[in-house]
Amino acid sequence: MSQTDTVSRILDAAEVLFAERGFTETSLRTITSTAGVNLAAVNYHFGSKKELIQAVFERFLTPFTQTLADELDRRVTAGQAVTVEGLLESLYRVGMGSLAAQGRDPQRFMRLLGLAYTQYQGHLRRFIVSRYGDSYRRFAGLLAQALPGLDPVTFYWRLYFMLGATIFTLSSFDAIEAILREDFGAESSLPETLERLVPAAAAMLKVDAD
Amino acid sequence: MSQTDTVSRILDAAEVLFAERGFTETSLRTITSTAGVNLAAVNYHFGSKKELIQAVFERFLTPFTQTLADELDRRVTAGQAVTVEGLLESLYRVGMGSLAAQGRDPQRFMRLLGLAYTQYQGHLRRFIVSRYGDSYRRFAGLLAQALPGLDPVTFYWRLYFMLGATIFTLSSFDAIEAILREDFGAESSLPETLERLVPAAAAMLKVDAD
DNA sequence: AACTGTTTTAATCGTTGGTTTAAATCTGTA
């Protein structure tokens, strides 16, 4: 088994288990036995459990933010006005597409993102902000441009409302979908849900202040 | 120290610590030493850590749902049409008021609610659904009535979008507020934020399907 | 084939967790 093999097997197993149960509830023993590698491999290759957690986030956030940056470049240089709906579509399409292209599950990353916000892991928040804060500010800046006349504080609160609706819904997608299927017999796919989310979130961002 | 004293001291400490760090990350030793009671008191009075977690939720959800039911009764029997904005205002006012009346912190309960959704605690989700599912369905039913013509599946997804925006934002209120204060020098209170949230969430729920 | 640095392995360390126990203490009642 080559080194890269062991490293990626650990990352694969950790990604799935962290998303399912959270960080503290997932032991290194569970991760390594799922991955089929020795317990000591995590400390050998990553140093510590904390650094493993960061590596899991790095592996999906780096290509995600890179692809999003390209997508935003394309929209901006296209010359035409950047709309709220267009930006949300870009965000969701990149989240779906760039990850699905790697054969990875988009919902899993939403769950991980949700955990990054809610779990008590100071090091993780610091890691994400320092590494991906620029991408976040770029997107927020473009969205603010698409909403002229909105005062900055109101805009930022609504940005968090939008993030909350997105992360909360998609990270619990399976559970919500199961409830709707049971109550209405109607299946919902992730792309369908994102199509519902774009106009809803856009309306929330755009509503006139009163 | 009387029994009720010990029990409520444990609940007080557990409530704060759970909201700060999550369930797994908070040990019974931390809880009992914060509360100034013996370690064994938790198992003596509650049976186990799981049952303590449920008791923390019961102590704030029971008065909350009770007050909300009274508030909804008042709105319905008043005769006039029940509006989306009115229902959201009721929800938020009860969340703020009925808890603040007990001298307890509303944001803390939002964090706990967020944890109930995101943390890996199957027993807690089952407990809440079985105990408070009726209250949830009552509110959702009235909200659906206030949105005639919206197909049920779209309505339910938007209901979750609204819950996500609310729970996510308010459970991270302190962190978000700190960022906004640093960037804009503008302070936001919780009531102000709820005043921003009502029209934004209402617009999201009411936007025409396309 | 012999050597060298890298990786894997099994075993162990020290710590912390939830829970249990039995004795001590308290509280209310007769």
Place this chain on the structure above:
DNA sequence: TACAGATTTAAACCAACGATTAAAACAGTT
């Protein structure tokens, strides 16, 4: 004041955790 049940206490139990170690196995180079 003496008794009975409820509560509190200090101590211990045992399982699980992250981390470390030294030896074994491996891979690439000469």
